[in-house]
Amino acid sequence: MRRAALRLCTLNKGLLTPARGLTQGSQNPEKQNVFHILEACSPIHVNHGVCVRDKLREIVGASTNWRDHVKAMEERKLLQSFLAKSQEGLPPRRMKDSYIEVLLPLGSQPELREKYLTVQNTVRFGRILEDLDSLGVLVCYMHTRIHSAKMSPLSIVTALVDKIDLCKKNLSPEQDIKFSGHVSWVGKTSMEVKMRMFQLHGNEFCPVLDATFVMVARDSENKGPAFVNPLIPESPEEEELFRQGELNKGRRVAFSSTSLLKMAPSAEERTTIHEMFLSTLDPKTISFRSRILPPNAMWMENSKLKSLEICHPQERNIFNRIFGGFLMRKAYELGWATACNFGGSRPFVVAVDDIMFQKPVEVGSLLFLSSQVCFTQGNYIQVRVHSEVASLQNKEHMTTNVFHFTFMSEKEVPLVCPRTYGESMLYLDGQRHFNSMSLPVNLRKDFLVEP
Numbered sequence: 001m002r003r004a005a006l007r008l009c010t011l012n013k014g015l016l017t018p019a020r021g022l023t024q025g026s027q028n029p030e031k032q033n034v035f036h037i038l039e040a041c042s043p044i045h046v047n048h049g050v051c052v053r054d055k056l057r058e059i060v061g062a063s064t065n066w067r068d069h070v071k072a073m074e075e076r077k078l079l080q081s082f083l084a085k086s087q088e089g090l091p092p093r094r095m096k097d098s099y100i101e102v103l104l105p106l107g108s109q110p111e112l113r114e115k116y117l118t119v120q121n122t123v124r125f126g127r128i129l130e131d132l133d134s135l136g137v138l139v140c141y142m143h144t145r146i147h148s149a150k151m152s153p154l155s156i157v158t159a160l161v162d163k164i165d166l167c168k169k170n171l172s173p174e175q176d177i178k179f180s181g182h183v184s185w186v187g188k189t190s191m192e193v194k195m196r197m198f199q200l201h202g203n204e205f206c207p208v209l210d211a212t213f214v215m216v217a218r219d220s221e222n223k224g225p226a227f228v229n230p231l232i233p234e235s236p237e238e239e240e241l242f243r244q245g246e247l248n249k250g251r252r253v254a255f256s257s258t259s260l261l262k263m264a265p266s267a268e269e270r271t272t273i274h275e276m277f278l279s280t281l282d283p284k285t286i287s288f289r290s291r292i293l294p295p296n297a298m299w300m301e302n303s304k305l306k307s308l309e310i311c312h313p314q315e316r317n318i319f320n321r322i323f324g325g326f327l328m329r330k331a332y333e334l335g336w337a338t339a340c341n342f343g344g345s346r347p348f349v350v351a352v353d354d355i356m357f358q359k360p361v362e363v364g365s366l367l368f369l370s371s372q373v374c375f376t377q378g379n380y381i382q383v384r385v386h387s388e389v390a391s392l393q394n395k396e397h398m399t400t401n402v403f404h405f406t407f408m409s410e411k412e413v414p415l416v417c418p419r420t421y422g423e424s425m426l427y428l429d430g431q432r433h434f435n436s437m438s439l440p441v442n443l444r445k446d447f448l449v450e451p
């Protein structure tokens, strides 16, 4: 029985109330044609849709031309001396110090809308993943900023998308979207960031998405770890958020230590797999070797889709590696196509969890994405996308990311049947991811988030 699927976005009312000077851009008609970063203390208004990235580029001094990227990285080496020797040497920060809001004016900028549009007149979720990634990093730069320095000595990278839960709302490409985010927990070199997304309905921004990312600070050259400012919770709500961050870290450690790559499945899981195996034996032959598909089922291997990306400089991030958001968009779109192909209708995403960025992807890499359905139940399709890069010298492949997406189809989908032991482990891993969410989701017509 599925325990959970979709968490409702709940706004912590009263928490991190915007400071003086913070405005909701779309309520001001004069500002509707600009993309805002609305920081708690100093609102910044920029005149085009990539201002979060421009701001990030400014913070780290990234080059805008690829031919200058080596020089820009050389200049960043000089910032090493600004790195703290210990965390205690850094001033503590409050949650509101990193709080920012960003407005995506889809409602008023038709040229921007094109980038976000699906053929079904909904918003491309892959684009939202890119925006969340950039915003998460910007939030961390707000937390760690050195007021006296123009550039940050830190290289902040995405380590994990812990989870993204979507609320039951249409995402219209014709209404403004607002993002907000702040640091909610810090370790020594890592920061948990909570982000929310809202869409304008009438005069009100309604919550549509909750996301938790973990970012890691590295030195100026992105070669070793670097300390981040401590975080001081200021109210009972903030203390609760901080405590939750601590628990999240513990949960991740526990989840990873019981990984099927390290430990045998539980007794219940073994029974599940054996029963599935028995259901695929041909009763006529009385043999373990003749396998047939049960009714309304598909072999897992037949659900696979693959793609290849050549990682051009255009897709680089501010540290001259491939932008995490781009990797997520590509994996998401392949995952969506896999679910679409499997379920025979256009599915919509209900949750994303545990996207681990294990290794950076270098510019120029060949990125191999491999996607498959690993678990299904009712209308739900759990998809796993594995990405690896090939070294051109020795042809070795190295895993860079594993992505987990939960989709919902309009109609009931076939069972997915593992044939080998390895596939059975994928099935159980998919089931674990599927069960790790919190509330049941009922199929709703107004819940449409497409690629």
Ligand SMILES: CCCCCCCCCCCCCCCCCC(=O)SCCNC(=O)CCNC(=O)[C@H](O)C(C)(C)COP(=O)(O)OP(=O)(O)OC[C@H]1O[C@@H](n2cnc3c(N)ncnc32)[C@H](O)[C@@H]1OP(=O)(O)O
Residues within 6 Å of the ligand: 053, 056, 057, 062, 063, 064, 065, 133, 134, 137, 156, 157, 158, 159, 160, 186, 187, 188, 189, 190, 191, 214, 216, 218, 225, 252, 315, 316, 317, 318, 321, 322, 323, 324, 325, 356, 357, 358, 359, 360, 361
């Ligand atoms: C005209 C255009 C021109 C444009 C030019 C510019 C173009 C701009 C376009 C893009 C703009 C936007 C870019 C914004 C940047 C986006 C970010 C990225 O893309 S980033 C790209 C995508 N991302 C990447 O490429 C990252 C790839 N991954 C890595 O590099 C490494 O795995 C690692 C650094 C993340 C961790 O290395 P590891 O050796 O394990 O490190 P340690 O053992 O030292 O631990 C350090 C801390 O990390 C913690 N921790 C670790 N893992 C996890 C986890 N899974 N879960 C949770 N926590 C984790 C660990 O607990 C510890 O915490 P603490 O106790 O100290 O507090």
